[in-house]
Amino acid sequence: MRAGHGIIALIVAGTALALVPLRCTGGAEAELLMTTWGMPWEDVLYRDTYARGYERLNPEVRVNYQRYSDLFEKYHAWHVVGRGADVMRITAGDYSTLVAAGMLEPLDSYIADPEVGLTPDEVADFFPTVWEALKIDGHMYALPSDNAQYGMYYNKTIFEEYDAAHPEAPLGYPNSDWTWEDLQRAADTLTVVGPNGEILQYGIAFELWAFPFQSFFVQAGGQIWDDAETTTYLNSPAGVEAMEFMASLIPRNAPIRSLELAKTASGPDSLFKAGKVAIYLEGSWRAPDVENYAPSLVFAVSSLPRHRQRGVVTGSVLWGMSAHSHHKREAWKMIRWLVAREQSLAYWHMLRVAPPCLTSVVESEEFRATPGVVRDGKVIVPPMPREKFEDRAAWLLDAYRPAPDTGRLPAFLMVAPYERDLEFRLATAMIQAIRGERTAQQALDEAVRDIHATIDRDRKAKGLPPVVRER
Numbered sequence: 001m002r003a004g005h006g007i008i009a010l011i012v013a014g015t016a017l018a019l020v021p022l023r024c025t026g027g028a029e030a031e032l033l034m035t036t037w038g039m040p041w042e043d044v045l046y047r048d049t050y051a052r053g054y055e056r057l058n059p060e061v062r063v064n065y066q067r068y069s070d071l072f073e074k075y076h077a078w079h080v081v082g083r084g085a086d087v088m089r090i091t092a093g094d095y096s097t098l099v100a101a102g103m104l105e106p107l108d109s110y111i112a113d114p115e116v117g118l119t120p121d122e123v124a125d126f127f128p129t130v131w132e133a134l135k136i137d138g139h140m141y142a143l144p145s146d147n148a149q150y151g152m153y154y155n156k157t158i159f160e161e162y163d164a165a166h167p168e169a170p171l172g173y174p175n176s177d178w179t180w181e182d183l184q185r186a187a188d189t190l191t192v193v194g195p196n197g198e199i200l201q202y203g204i205a206f207e208l209w210a211f212p213f214q215s216f217f218v219q220a221g222g223q224i225w226d227d228a229e230t231t232t233y234l235n236s237p238a239g240v241e242a243m244e245f246m247a248s249l250i251p252r253n254a255p256i257r258s259l260e261l262a263k264t265a266s267g268p269d270s271l272f273k274a275g276k277v278a279i280y281l282e283g284s285w286r287a288p289d290v291e292n293y294a295p296s297l298v299f300a301v302s303s304l305p306r307h308r309q310r311g312v313v314t315g316s317v318l319w320g321m322s323a324h325s326h327h328k329r330e331a332w333k334m335i336r337w338l339v340a341r342e343q344s345l346a347y348w349h350m351l352r353v354a355p356p357c358l359t360s361v362v363e364s365e366e367f368r369a370t371p372g373v374v375r376d377g378k379v380i381v382p383p384m385p386r387e388k389f390e391d392r393a394a395w396l397l398d399a400y401r402p403a404p405d406t407g408r409l410p411a412f413l414m415v416a417p418y419e420r421d422l423e424f425r426l427a428t429a430m431i432q433a434i435r436g437e438r439t440a441q442q443a444l445d446e447a448v449r450d451i452h453a454t455i456d457r458d459r460k461a462k463g464l465p466p467v468v469r470e471r
Contacts, residue, residue, distance in 0.1 A: 084322025
């Protein structure tokens with residue numbers, strides 16, 4: 001090792017050591033470091049309900065709860081010096097990267113443990129598409145906590161006013177039977193343009209990121225990765241069709257089409273809250289936020305439309321343990337407890353950002369109403385009374401029930417090793433195609449070339465040959 005490289009390694013190691021929280025058993029037989037990210041008020045769930053609740057049930061264990069804004073980076077820094085959190089909150093998008101780096105402890109032996117493992121019925125209770133997606137070479141390295149979905153928020157007032165004015169050709173509310181054609185019609189019909197060309201009301205609005213494209217891509221019949229997850233098919237005919245469909249939904253004079261206008265335009269979130277968007281494509285996590293900041297807005301949420309097949313991209317948050325944990329059996333017992341029914345319900349009841357990953361929970365009566373969170377007299381998460389369930393959360397069930405036409409579950413979860421690289425390049429491709437800087441085919445071809453180059457570069461660093469791909 002060259003001297004310069006040695007100095008850098010020492011600096012990295014020293015920085016990592018400084019980032020590792022000091023442990024103090026305080027008389028407990030085992031201390032577990034539990035790490036999460038999130039807003040400070042979320043401590044009411046993760047610290048007060050989970051960490052302190054587990055200690056009350058297990059007085060021999062102390063839970064050292066820590067919340068960080070840069071948790072993923074800390075996981076890597078701790079790993080450098082052979083340390084890690086015992087109970088780690090992880091995003092599905094980072095899961096494969098952590099596994100490949102050897103940072104997560106395999107959970108197979110714990111899951112199968114006759115004393116503290118999971119029963120076959122408990123395993124079957126997890127959403128099957130998520131459970132299977134988390135298997136890497138047949139092994140599990142984390143348990144799923146929740147499964148956020150992507151859906152259609154819609155302004156009920158806009159639809160009602162339009163239908164009242166056009167009884168001969170009403171649109172009706174968005175629903176799970178809508179097709180791409182129905183969505184296109186609503187987007188075109190409900191867009192209102194002013195005399196100077198400014199858009200007064202959007203028929204549809206959404207952020208340009210991976211979730212909408214991946215959903216439309218799968219609905220068009222596309223396959224994102226090959227079985228080895230080293231070749232992506234984003235630039236296949238299904239990808240071009242999905243990209244062109246997305247572009248067709250956006251008005252020609254929309255701010256996103258112009259670099260100059262985009263700098264000053266309000267985002268889809270703000271426009272929807274202001275009542276200027278008929279359909280807003282967004283994730284399940286947005287509902288409480290809209291209720292908080294636009295309490296007078298009359299809205300509901302529907303599952304996504306279908307095309308050749310049904311499909312909705314989802315994102316999960318997981319609980320795993322570091323390969324460097326000194327209390328692995330105790331860490332496993334807490335992880336198992338965190339994803340159990342009671343704690344899963346507490347997650348939904350308090351945060352309501354994503355349905356828990358248990359079929360028994362989402363199909364239960366307790367799922368149909370939530371008390372919300374009030375802190376210091378301020379409503380942080382609005383409650384969802386039972387009468388609001390149909391408008392706010394009933395749509396979430398569609399993804400976990402077999403589609404009538406195929407018998408398959410519409411929900412899918414992306415956890416490929418190069419998923420983050422794909423998402424980054426996909427965002428650029430969408431902007432290029434929608435602004436007309438490149439055709440959909442050209443933008444996707446460039447994205448795919450970059451993703452494949454990254455994969456082959458990493459393979460070369462490991463002494464592996466490049467992937468042989470069809471041209």
